[in-house]
Amino acid sequence: MPTNRLVAVATALLAAALAAGCSGTPQEAAAPEARSSAPAGPVKLTYWTWVPNMDKIATVWNQANPDIQVTISKQAGGDDAATKFLTAAKAGNPPDLVQAEYQMLPSFVAADAVADLSGEAGAAKGEFGEGVWGLVTLGTDAVYALPQDSGPMMLYYRRDLFDKYGIEVPKTWDEYAEAARTVRKKDPKVFLGTFSSKDPGSFVGLAQQAGAQWWSISGESWKVAVDDEATRKVADYWSGLVSEGAVDGQPYFTPEWNKALNDGRLLTWPSAVWAPGVLAGNAPKAKGRWAIAPLPQWNAGENLSGFWGGSSTAVSAKSPHLAAAAKFATWLNTDPQALGLLVSEGALYPAATKGATMLGEAPEYFSNQPDFWQQTATIAGGARGFTFGPNVNVTYNAFKDAFDKALQDRSAFSDALVKVQDATVADMQKSGFQLTR
Amino acid sequence: MTRRPGGGVRTASAVPYLLLAPAMALFTLFMALPVAYTAYLSLRRTKVSGLGLGKGSRREVFAGLDNYAATLTDGELWAGWLRVLGYGLLVLVVMLGLALLFALLLDSAHVRLARFSRISLFLPYAVPGVAATLLWGFLYLPSLSPIRQVLDIDLLGAGTVVLSMANIAVWGGVGFNTLVLYTALRAVPRTYYEAARIDGASEIQTALRIKVPILLPAIILTTVFSIIATIQVFTEPTTLRPLTNTISSTWSPLMKVYRDAFVTGDLYSAAATSIVIAAISLVLSFGFLRVVRDRAFGEGR
Numbered sequence: 001m002p003t004n005r006l007v008a009v010a011t012a013l014l015a016a017a018l019a020a021g022c023s024g025t026p027q028e029a030a031a032p033e034a035r036s037s038a039p040a041g042p043v044k045l046t047y048w049t050w051v052p053n054m055d056k057i058a059t060v061w062n063q064a065n066p067d068i069q070v071t072i073s074k075q076a077g078g079d080d081a082a083t084k085f086l087t088a089a090k091a092g093n094p095p096d097l098v099q100a101e102y103q104m105l106p107s108f109v110a111a112d113a114v115a116d117l118s119g120e121a122g123a124a125k126g127e128f129g130e131g132v133w134g135l136v137t138l139g140t141d142a143v144y145a146l147p148q149d150s151g152p153m154m155l156y157y158r159r160d161l162f163d164k165y166g167i168e169v170p171k172t173w174d175e176y177a178e179a180a181r182t183v184r185k186k187d188p189k190v191f192l193g194t195f196s197s198k199d200p201g202s203f204v205g206l207a208q209q210a211g212a213q214w215w216s217i218s219g220e221s222w223k224v225a226v227d228d229e230a231t232r233k234v235a236d237y238w239s240g241l242v243s244e245g246a247v248d249g250q251p252y253f254t255p256e257w258n259k260a261l262n263d264g265r266l267l268t269w270p271s272a273v274w275a276p277g278v279l280a281g282n283a284p285k286a287k288g289r290w291a292i293a294p295l296p297q298w299n300a301g302e303n304l305s306g307f308w309g310g311s312s313t314a315v316s317a318k319s320p321h322l323a324a325a326a327k328f329a330t331w332l333n334t335d336p337q338a339l340g341l342l343v344s345e346g347a348l349y350p351a352a353t354k355g356a357t358m359l360g361e362a363p364e365y366f367s368n369q370p371d372f373w374q375q376t377a378t379i380a381g382g383a384r385g386f387t388f389g390p391n392v393n394v395t396y397n398a399f400k401d402a403f404d405k406a407l408q409d410r411s412a413f414s415d416a417l418v419k420v421q422d423a424t425v426a427d428m429q430k431s432g433f434q435l436t437r
Numbered sequence: 438m439t440r441r442p443g444g445g446v447r448t449a450s451a452v453p454y455l456l457l458a459p460a461m462a463l464f465t466l467f468m469a470l471p472v473a474y475t476a477y478l479s480l481r482r483t484k485v486s487g488l489g490l491g492k493g494s495r496r497e498v499f500a501g502l503d504n505y506a507a508t509l510t511d512g513e514l515w516a517g518w519l520r521v522l523g524y525g526l527l528v529l530v531v532m533l534g535l536a537l538l539f540a541l542l543l544d545s546a547h548v549r550l551a552r553f554s555r556i557s558l559f560l561p562y563a564v565p566g567v568a569a570t571l572l573w574g575f576l577y578l579p580s581l582s583p584i585r586q587v588l589d590i591d592l593l594g595a596g597t598v599v600l601s602m603a604n605i606a607v608w609g610g611v612g613f614n615t616l617v618l619y620t621a622l623r624a625v626p627r628t629y630y631e632a633a634r635i636d637g638a639s640e641i642q643t644a645l646r647i648k649v650p651i652l653l654p655a656i657i658l659t660t661v662f663s664i665i666a667t668i669q670v671f672t673e674p675t676t677l678r679p680l681t682n683t684i685s686s687t688w689s690p691l692m693k694v695y696r697d698a699f700v701t702g703d704l705y706s707a708a709a710t711s712i713v714i715a716a717i718s719l720v721l722s723f724g725f726l727r728v729v730r731d732r733a734f735g736e737g738r
Binding site: 079080083086106107109110111112116138140142197198217220221222249251253254255256259260263390391393394397400401404405407408427430431432433434 | 482483484485486487488489490491492493494495575578579581595679682684685686687696699700701702
């Protein structure tokens with residue numbers, strides 16, 4: 001049967017082609033080499049990050065270190081980047097180095113996706129403040145990453161419109177509330193601020209300022225206190241302002257929000273040190289009209305703040321080049337040259353204490369505020385963080401759903417907070433984490 | 438019932454299998470295996486011990502039917518089904534109603550600019566879902582929307598957001614369904630209409646008494662496709678979510694799967710929920726087919 005043979009031959013050819021296609025992937029045959037001792041030939045490292053111009057910074061390193069070559073793989077950033085890394089780690093092909101936001105680091109550690117660097121990079125401890133160092137040790141003896149940048153929070157406000165409406169820069173949250181009411185009276189189309197239910201990171205920063213401790217470790221168990229007294233105070237405060245209509249309830253980072261900023265219908269934004277980049281991109285019309293001040297305080301005379309965002313550099317637990325990766329991470333986040341590049345190329349506020357001296361001129365958007373960095377450094381001194389738990393994604397997602405609903409139903413934020421606490425605890429219990437109440 | 442000359446069926450018994458082999462291999466590789474793996478995952482979960490930090494503190498263990506029990510007793514999931522049901526009914530009725538109307542109009546004897554109308558109706562279907570949703574999303578936002586300057590309704594409010602979402606689906610889907618129905622209409626021999634005209638039927642009577650019954654199989658086909666599509670609604674709510682407080686992360690069942698798998702990192706629950714969703718959509722679409730099959734395809738057999 002000629003046709004039969006033809007089919008057989010065709011099938012065989014197809015199968016061969018498929019097989020060739022499958023085995024054709026290069027995959028570099030994973031040259032087995034000693035994990036720590038000096039390797040033969042240059043070590044190749046990949047680094048997942050979304051810091052702008054990190055490839056330029058890596059080029060500087062690569063030229064000085066021919067035996068350790070770093071390749072940057074640009075990521076989209078945010079929660080998706082964290083999920084992508086966790087998935088890659090699970091699948092067994094993670095990058096050697098990864099940018100880890102502080103709140104995600106415990107999830108990485110819990111998934112056994114990042115290595116303990118206490119042997120390789122523990123000595124860098126002295127380069128950082130205690131607060132930020134605690135974020136990468138989780139209060140244990142291990143060192144899971146090197147701090148890269150931090151996001152101390154401050155109050156961004158429209159100086160020109162404050163003058164127009166005759167408002168003083170609020171020093172306490174009570175004054176802020178009063179100013180919010182004044183603005184509404186003077187122009188019902190304008191709000192002093194808005195509460196975003198889509199940005200748990202921002203709320204966390206405000207709660208940290210009030211002294212919240214959402215997670216803590218005692219001995220061999222976790223304690224979860226999302227609805228602790230400090231956080232409840234913050235939630236009740238904003239709940240009151242939203243329900244009386246003194247502040248808006250629209251989320252940040254939407255076209256609607258951009259327009260309100262551009263049109264001068266939103267006068268303040270409690271945000272982090274990276275805000276100039278956002279404002280420059282989203283509200284270009286208001287350039288030179290914004291100014292910064294410390295966050296309003298809960299008690300007059302205090303000088304406290306919290307953190308919104310900030311990242312560290314972690315090394316994959318599965319990386320075959322642990323020592324080389326740790327060496328690069330240490331250089332990147334502590335070496336004066338690298339810190340200078342992080343500031344000038346990456347537009348970051350470095351976490352290392354030396355970094356403060358690297359900061360030069362104020363961001364262009366704030367050209368009217370020459371003391372931008374000096375102010376920031378003072379504010380950063382009073383910023384306090386807290387240990388993040390191993391399931392921040394669950395908490396943040398629950399926050400968005402619960403606070404969305406609270407805004408929609410005009411119900412109290414404190415009830416929403418209880419829902420977030422319950423969701424967090426339920427998830428940890430389901431996974432089997434040891435918990436104390 | 439025609440018999441092939443030569444009776445080659447019996448002698449070349451290996452050929453059919455050989456010819457089937459590529460399809461079967463592809464089906465196994467890309468359909469059966471992933472489904473089996475999903476089913477396997479749905480029976481497992483992670484188990485953490487102590488603080489969950491450090492090596493070996495997290496294991497994957499057999500969970501039995503726990504994930505299914507959790508999925509089936511999750512009120513949020515069923516609330517999601519209800520929302521999707523409301524949304525789906527709205528989309529099905531409006532979209533298919535409009536599609537039928539447009540198809541009949543395009544096919545009527547008096548139509549002008551048929552080519553232009555066909556293309557302009559079909560064009561929205563070519564716009565990707567995310568782009569369409571963003572486009573409409575901007576039109577819904579209070580200070581950006583030209584609609585809002587005329588109409589003082591919150592288009593993204595708790596009660597209206599479903600309508601706004603359905604509007605996007607209808608806008609994107611009418612053209613495609615119109616085309617399917619219109620194509621079926623073009624295949625009808627013109628002599629039927631001529632006979633009707635000679636019998637004194639008006640254009641409307643021809644449409645209702647002749648065209649619609651002939652179209653029934655095509656209408657059923659588009660309905661089944663639309664049922665499956667609405668059960669899987671994901672793009673519209675996910676894309677609109679950042680713009681409003683009224684859409685939760687579990688608004689539709691598929692959004693819950695996405696959230697479990699990629700936001701909260703629980704692949705196992707997501708797998709169980711996926712299987713439940715697949716089962717429900719199979720039951721719904723085949724159930725619908727079963728109910729209407731005899732009526733639609735009966736006379737063909």
